[in-house]
Amino acid sequence: MxxxxxxxxxxxxxxxxxxxxxxxxxxxxxxxxxxxxxxxxxxxxxxxxxxxxxxxxxxxxxxxxxxxxxxxxxKFEDLRKAFRMYEMDGTDCITPKSLNRMLNRLGESRSVDECVGMINRFDLNGDGVLNFDEFKQMML
Structure with missing residues (x-):
């Protein structure tokens, strides 16, 4: 509606x-x-x-x-659920390894190095991982 x-x-x-x-x-x-x-x-x-x-x-x-x-x-709750799917390490962030595992589950085979590059494009604070706010920015 x-x-x-x-x-x-x-x-x-x-x-x-x-x-x-x-x-x-x-x-x-x-x-x-x-x-x-x-x-x-x-x-x-x-x-x-x-x-x-x-x-x-x-x-x-x-x-x-x-x-x-x-x-x-x-929308916020849907994003939160999606974030939790990628955040598998209990760290409240998406790491290259957790991104790699989720992409493999989805049939998107990527190396951990490729996942590092994917994260770096949206990693606003430069810590090498995506927190929820960074993930939200990426998705919007």
Missing amino acids: TNSSDYKRVFNHFDRDGNGMISPSELQHCVGLIWNKEILLEEVEVVVESSNGNNGNLGFEDFVGLMESAKEEE
């Missing part, structure tokens, strides 16, 4: 009373149905408040911002 009409359609669905605002209880109800679990009203109120809610409610622009933030968080 990326265009405004998609967001507007979902917003209107969440806005059950049609007043042009999503209240915490409306958000709680719809998110609970989507996730198929009960969500505390207090949790939803915190989300609405942190999204610059108008008088404790979400306007359309607030809703779009909340949805975009959720998408960014999902």
Whole structure:
């Protein structure tokens, strides 16, 4: 979902009373149905408040911002999972050896020296490994 009409359609669905605002209880109800679990009203109120809610409610622009933030968080988590796949040594970084092992598992046969070169292209602090921030920069 990326265009405004998609967001507007979902917003209107969440806005059950049609007043042009999503209240915490409306958000709680719809998110609970989507996730198929009960969500505390207090949790939803915190989300609405942190999204610059108008008088404790979400306007359309607030809703779009909340949805975009959720998408960014999902991307971040996906990157974190991908990083963990390459970081196999428990060092919280991608080493030439761990990169070599993962590439071999993926059918990309590379030497450790080639992996050193690959890492050096994105190694911003020059320590010979990729930390998560460097990996994130490389992927974006």
